[in-house]
Amino acid sequence: MSTIIKEEGYPYSFDWSACATCQGRCCTGESGYIYVTKIEIEKIAKLLNLDVREFVKEYLFKKGYKYSIKEIKHNDSYECIFYDRLSNGCTIYDARPLQCKTFPFWEYYKTRVDELKLECPGIKDE
Numbered sequence: 001m002s003t004i005i006k007e008e009g010y011p012y013s014f015d016w017s018a019c020a021t022c023q024g025r026c027c028t029g030e031s032g033y034i035y036v037t038k039i040e041i042e043k044i045a046k047l048l049n050l051d052v053r054e055f056v057k058e059y060l061f062k063k064g065y066k067y068s069i070k071e072i073k074h075n076d077s078y079e080c081i082f083y084d085r086l087s088n089g090c091t092i093y094d095a096r097p098l099q100c101k102t103f104p105f106w107e108y109y110k111t112r113v114d115e116l117k118l119e120c121p122g123i124k125d126e
Contacts, residue, residue: 007105012113018122025119026103027083034069036097043095
């Protein structure tokens with residue numbers, strides 16, 4: 001089975017086997033927003049066995065009219081509150097937001113492949 005993923009319209013492919021060694025660069029680094037929809041909020045709350053209101057209060061913040069997952073500052077880096085440094089993984093992987101599921105195939109990176117390569121060791125030239 002191939003570990004290479006290719007999406008139409010993107011000038012690169014992605015080898016997901018690199019995720020095991022990169023120390024969560026897509027989950028850590030510069031501060032940013034990890035937006036979640038109402039359905040995603042409900043799924044994550046259910047996975048964590050929390051009431052939706054309790055989940056929102058504990059793990060999200062409002063940015064404009066959207067909700068984003070909180071980050072934790074670690075040294076000079078920020079990381080998603082659900083990133084587990086010990087296991088190098090996501091503690092809500094089965095309910096992670098679409099924004100996380102679709103990385104690295106974001107419109108933003110179509111013209112910024114060199115920037116993406118600095119963040120993600122799984123990026124392969126076509």
